[in-house]
Amino acid sequence: METLEKIEVYEVSDDGSIIENYLWDAYEINEAISEDRHIIQFGWQGSLYEPKWDFVKEEWVEGLTDEEVRQREQEIIEQQSKLNEADMQALAILELAMEIEKLKGGS
Structure with missing residues (x-):
């Protein structure tokens, strides 16, 4: 039996806030995506206090105000x-x- 590599992914809400992070393989990721869940397959660079996914820019941004x-x-x-x-x-x-x-x- 072949083991699939697991990667850290983030599930975000409709507004881009992190709901949960998981350690999933490709099958689990595809399964969640097929359920119309927002799964982001990479983390953010730099330091963010409250990372939030920007669906327009397709990148992590700071969720807090200045x-x-x-x-x-x-x-x-x-x-x-x-x-x-x-x-x-x-x-x-x-x-x-x-x-x-x-x-x-x-x-």
Whole structure:
């Protein structure tokens, strides 16, 4: 029995939003297409926060507005900043613990 190569495909709604992604072989893809499902057989290039299929351009586009993209980017920057603050606090606690050990007569 021959095994068919499976590829990642995306099923999208009528407005191009991703419904689900699958790992399918050619038979499964053709079966879904014959059922009039929108199956996109390749992913997007670059970074998109919410990929959306543009049926006119026949390509993936950003599903968020420019304002929503800016908001997501700001959230990422804030999250990275919080992680850095947490690292700094952990380092300060470690240094404090070492100083306490020295005061207790440890090495």
